[in-house]
Amino acid sequence: MKQYSFIITLFLLAACGKQEEKKADNAMGDETVVPVKLEKVAQTVRSESITASGLVASSEEAKLSFKIGGIIQKIFVEEGQKVRKGQVLASLNMTEIDAQVSQAKFGVEKAERDFKRVENMLKDTAATLEQMQNATTGFDVAKQSLQIAQFNRSYAQITSPIDGAVIKKMANEGELTGPGTPIFYITSNRQSDWVVRVGVSDKDWARLKVGDKANVSLDAYPSETFTGTVTKLAPAADPMNKLYEIEVRINPNGQRFASGLFAKVELKPVQNRNYIMVPIEAIIEGNGQDAFVYVLDESRKKVKRLPIRIGFVDGDKVLVTNGLEGITEVVTSGSAFLTESSNVIIK
The missing domain is CATH 1.10.287.470 (Helix hairpin bin)
Structure with a gap:
């Protein structure tokens, strides 16, 4: 029994010794000084484009229904059929x-x-x-x-309010329909009425105005770029996604458009935006538009890591939209070896 107690005591002493060595190693590691270089940030003003995506639609579109309920007696049009303003599309049993x-x-x-x-x-x-x-x-x-x-x-009849085409027919003859129940979805077929509606953030919405230009790319026509103009800015955000809807009217350039075509839009606001510009070497752990940089703390002997939001990259410079307010310098050389507990010395 004494022999077992002696072995356990030796084991505990050895373990304590290793822990002390580990603490000593950590202490030595904490005292390691990393040489770094700093570079001043710069303010710049640019007109950054805004990218978004949406679907092609007609600016004039309507869901048509009967004002009263009843049995649908006759439907005079089919999906895809062109219609004229005032044309009777359907009637109820009288x-x-x-x-x-x-x-x-x-x-x-x-x-x-x-x-x-x-x-x-x-x-x-x-x-x-x-x-x-x-x-x-x-x-x-x-x-x-x-x-x-x-x-x-x-x-008791549905008539078309515009010259256009029936995109969708949602009822058939003999069915009972209620007042206000959609029967047809129609859109204008004029070439000048095609638009793309996209959602943008509040900051991008504030930079846009009616009349700003846009480039529109359609998956249906991958080799072409269409021009567009901002025609409407939503006065309130969508309650679901918190984005503001922007309507861009497209010039089809003689091409055939249809509702529902997928579109990518590059909006070009006239209003400029302020950025903080830093060297690309200062960026660490970048993931899309989210990244980090190191800056000196108040003692100028240690560093702290700040999250930033990247607007875009311009050559060897990164234009930052958020995260560097009040910061005058960032770490460039040596940032790969840093943690927030690192001691540093400025080279």
Whole structure:
């Protein structure tokens, strides 16, 4: 038993010795001084383009529906068919609708008879003023009901509000439809009406204005670049993705466009943007537009790592949009050997 105790004691002493050596090594490592070079950052102003993607659509488009419900009697067009403004596209079965109009007419006739009867009785003092008022109100209500029924009958048809084409037909003959239920989706077929709608961030939205130019590339025409112009800026962000919608009107250059074509848009705002410019050697751990740089702390004997946002790269310079506010110098040479606990000396 004593022999086992002696072995355990030796093991613990050896372990403690190794831990002390490790602490000593770490202490020596912490005291290592890394020589670094610094370079001052520079302010610059550039007109950076904004890239986004979206789908081609018509600036004039509509979802058409019946104002009233009923059975669809006839559909006169098919998907892809061209239509003219005012053309009848579909109609409802008129049996019930005509019956409602007839019923309203009978109601007007009865209310008019009641009104005249009470009016004559009032002249003979056989009716009260209240009875006359009730008859007048009933007559007015009946006439209004007839107007509503006739108005609804006029909306038992769907007519095209524009010259265009039927992109989608969402119902068939014989189906029961409700008021406001979309039946057709139509778009304009004029060449000047094609647009791309894209989403941009709030900072990019602030740099854009109506009239700014754009280059548009379509997967359908990979060898061509189309020109465009910003025509609309959304006044509020989309509540789902928090982006602001920008509408760009495209010049098709004689090519055939269709709704839904995928487009990449390069927006060219006239308004410039301020950047902080640093050498490309200062960038570490870059991942897309996110990266880090090292700067000296207040003691100028240690460093700290700052996250930055890259706008774009221009030769051997990186233009930074966020992260270096108030910073005058960044570490260039020696940054690959640094951690935030490193001691440094300026070469």
